Amino acid sequence: xDARKLPALTAGISALIVLGLLAGSPTAQQFSxxxxxxxxxxxxxxxxTEQHPALSPDGLSLVFSSDRPGGAxxxxxxxxxxxxxxxxxxxxxxxxALNSSSSEFAPAFDPTGQWLFFGSERDGGCxxxxxxxxxxxxxxxxxxxxxxxxxxxxxxxxxxxxxxPTYFRDDKTGVGVLFFISDRPGGLGGRDVWSASHRDGxxxxxPVNVSELNSAADDSxxxxxxxxxxxxxxxxxxxxxxxxxxxxxxxxxxxRSSTTAAWSTPVNLASLNTSATExxxxxxxxxxxxxxxxxxxGGQGGLDLYVTxxxxxx
Amino acid sequence: xRTCCISCVCLGMLCMMAPVxxxxxxxxxxxxxxxxxxxxxxxxxxxxxxxxxxxxxQFALIGEVGWSRDAARQFGLRxxxxxxxxxxxxxxxxxxxxxxxxxxxxxxxxxxxTVDIEEFGRDSQWKSLLQPGAGIVIRINRRQALFGQVDxxxxxxxxxxxxxxxxxxGARFHIQ
Numbered sequence: 001x002d003a004r005k006l007p008a009l010t011a012g013i014s015a016l017i018v019l020g021l022l023a024g025s026p027t028a029q030q031f032s033x034x035x036x037x038x039x040x041x042x043x044x045x046x047x048x049t050e051q052h053p054a055l056s057p058d059g060l061s062l063v064f065s066s067d068r069p070g071g072a073x074x075x076x077x078x079x080x081x082x083x084x085x086x087x088x089x090x091x092x093x094x095x096x097a098l099n100s101s102s103s104e105f106a107p108a109f110d111p112t113g114q115w116l117f118f119g120s121e122r123d124g125g126c127x128x129x130x131x132x133x134x135x136x137x138x139x140x141x142x143x144x145x146x147x148x149x150x151x152x153x154x155x156x157x158x159x160x161x162x163x164x165p166t167y168f169r170d171d172k173t174g175v176g177v178l179f180f181i182s183d184r185p186g187g188l189g190g191r192d193v194w195s196a197s198h199r200d201g202x203x204x205x206x207p208v209n210v211s212e213l214n215s216a217a218d219d220s221x222x223x224x225x226x227x228x229x230x231x232x233x234x235x236x237x238x239x240x241x242x243x244x245x246x247x248x249x250x251x252x253x254x255x256r257s258s259t260t261a262a263w264s265t266p267v268n269l270a271s272l273n274t275s276a277t278e279x280x281x282x283x284x285x286x287x288x289x290x291x292x293x294x295x296x297x298g299g300q301g302g303l304d305l306y307v308t309x310x311x312x313x314x
Numbered sequence: 315x316r317t318c319c320i321s322c323v324c325l326g327m328l329c330m331m332a333p334v335x336x337x338x339x340x341x342x343x344x345x346x347x348x349x350x351x352x353x354x355x356x357x358x359x360x361x362x363x364x365x366x367x368x369x370x371x372q373f374a375l376i377g378e379v380g381w382s383r384d385a386a387r388q389f390g391l392r393x394x395x396x397x398x399x400x401x402x403x404x405x406x407x408x409x410x411x412x413x414x415x416x417x418x419x420x421x422x423x424x425x426x427x428t429v430d431i432e433e434f435g436r437d438s439q440w441k442s443l444l445q446p447g448a449g450i451v452i453r454i455n456r457r458q459a460l461f462g463q464v465d466x467x468x469x470x471x472x473x474x475x476x477x478x479x480x481x482x483x484g485a486r487f488h489i490q
Contacts, residue, residue, distance in 0.1 A: 112354075115389070133389065137429050137437035140472055146434040203390025 029227070030314045031287065034272055037306040039299055040291070044080055044089055047301035051075075052164075052221060053282040053291040054107040054116075059085040061142050062291065063095070063107040063116070064305060070094055074103030077118065079142040097145040098134055105129070106221055106280065108165045110176075113139040117178065118148070119163030126153035128160045131180060156196055156204055158184045164221040164280075168228040170259045174200040177228065177259075179210065181220050189216035193233060212263045213254055217247065221280040225287045228259040232290070233266060234279040241273045249277040251292060272308060288312060342366040342374070344461065346484020350382045350397065352476055357382035357397060362482055371409050376419060377402040392432040399425040399443055407451065417463075418448040425469055441471040451486065459486045 039045060048068035055062060062080045071078070076099040078092040098104060100122040107118040116134045125132075134148040151157055156178070164181035177197045183190065184207075192214040196204040213219065215237035222233040231254045240247035250273040252266040272278060276296040283290055288310055293303040348360035360382035366374040382397045401423020408415035425443045430436040449463025465480040 135431055135434045137439060138472070140474070146431075146437075149433050198389065201387035201390075 029229070029287065029312060031310045032313055034269070034290065034308040034310050037272055037292075037294070037308045040089065040305045040307055042300060043091055045300040045304040049075075049302035050078075050305045051293040051303045052106040052280045053293065053305050054109055055282050055284050055289065055291060056109050056139070056142075057111055057113040057285045058139075059284050059289070062089060062092075062305075063109075063142075064092075064293075065103075065105045065107070066092070072096070072099040073101035074121075075105055077104045077107055081142055093143065095143055095145060097143060098148060106164045108167055108223075108282075110167050111169055111226060111285070115167075116145065117151075117165035117167060117180075119165070120148070125150055126157045126159055128158075129163045130157040131162050131165055151204070156180070156207060158182065160184055161191060166222050166224045168224045168226060170228055173259070175259070176200075177224075178204060179222050179224055179231075180207075181222070182207070188214040190218035191220050193219055193222055210263065213266060220249075223281040223283045223290075225283055226285050227287075229257070230255045230287065231263060231266075232269075232281040232283070234281070235266070237266075239268050241268075241270075241275050243275045248273070248275050249279045251278050251281055277303065286312070340368045341489050342368075342486050343489055344484055344486035346461070346482045348380055348382060349481045350467070350478050351481075352478040355384060355386075355395065357384040357395070359383045362484065366405055366486075372406055374405045374407070375402070376405045376421065378421060378423075388431065391434070394430045396428045396430075397425055398428075399423060401443055401445065403445075412453070414450060414452050416448065416450055417461075419446070419463075419465075421445040421447075421465075425467075439471060441469045444468045444470075445480070447480070447482075449482070457488045459488075460484070461486050 046068050048066055050064050050066045052065040053062060060082055063077055065075045066078050067075045071094050077095045079095050080089040080092040082089050102120060102122040105119040107116055109116055114136055118132055119129050120132050121129050131151040132148040133151055134145040136145050138144055161183045162180060165178055167178045169176040175197055177195050179193055179195045181191050182194045187209055193210045194207040195210050196207045198204045213233055215235060217235060217237040220234045224231050233252050234249055235252050236247045236249050238247060240250035251269040253269050254263040254266040256263050274296050276294055278292055278294045281290050281292045291305055291307050294306050295303050344364045346362050348362045350357040350360060362378060362380035364376055364378035366376045368374045379400045384395045386393045401421040403419055403421035405417055405419035407417035423443045425441045426438055428436060428438040445465045445467045447463050447465025449461055451459050451461040453459040462483045467478040467480050469476045
């Protein structure tokens, strides 16, 4: 090869490598601000409490916890279905396969839509409220869940309070992370966000406190975006909208640049919060729809489910 | 269930046709190792058995059954998935005179997926299957050949679709 051509060739190859790296690097998703929340209406909400929503990955099923009549006792899991993501929701149906005479709370799908995490105080747990897991082979059948199993005393569940699961899987690394709420020792105060991770095929690791998301106040029912880069948490920390003289339950958000980076300091989602309770956010798979519960004025009674949307801007 | 019955009937008809066709046309039996790769899972262990009854020098009716297995763990729970399929279709190939020749085929049928997860038990579903593919056959002698093929398997179930690539290598025997 002509030696005079070597520098040009090297520069060309370098440019190609840089272009390739740029093309392959992840770009942080950008979204518009959230729209004003809308009550999901009388088909979903009732005079009873509707809380802890979860959207299936295909956006066609809405699972939530309610103490409305017709359940098995206490708070039960109910599901409403719609034909498309722009269709109206159908009437909710109790998920008999998952409900017990005790209470069920805070459902959360895995990205496949075949696994459902939730909290329950049913018999067979570790005491208090525990994390439970169920499976369905047909993700279009909202009622055909297998009898749930406890996620393990001494591991994910303890004798106190464990609830509010939300799960994401990093497709690049094959690592899944389950975030949940617990009042176990080692937290910053009250209920805190904890996480347990696992590689494909392995069991969950021992939970660790996600200190950057927590406060001395109660931090509860969170939601993580599908890509693991954005987090929403319910909190009554300082900075929440005051209800009288005390902070109300508000929605807070945090983000990070990669799935291994630390979370940013949570920021109050002021446009969604009021002096009433706003809590238990659930995100759609694409991160553009959030459903949460609130007892703000104008609802059907008790806690109601509300929806807010945003659009991707890049 | 309906697609299962249709597939079984198709396969049965093909099996019945094979001896008839064998009276004056070649009948082949192939057996091979198959590897199935779906978007979100793969089946490293698999077997396939096919029967072909020549209609002409280049075309044959075929029937095949196959079985694949994948063992994994989900959230620490043992998860064994098996996929059994049966189907029938048409194969085109060059004549038996060429030592190395291409072939193409299309198979329609059913796939029965069974998922067995520790602590949750077993669940099965019948799905419809469409599987076009192509390959190369290397004839060792008049009665024995080696073959390799790649198929695109498309599986349908209640409005959902899944695509898989099937790699199959094996031996094929002319029994007449």
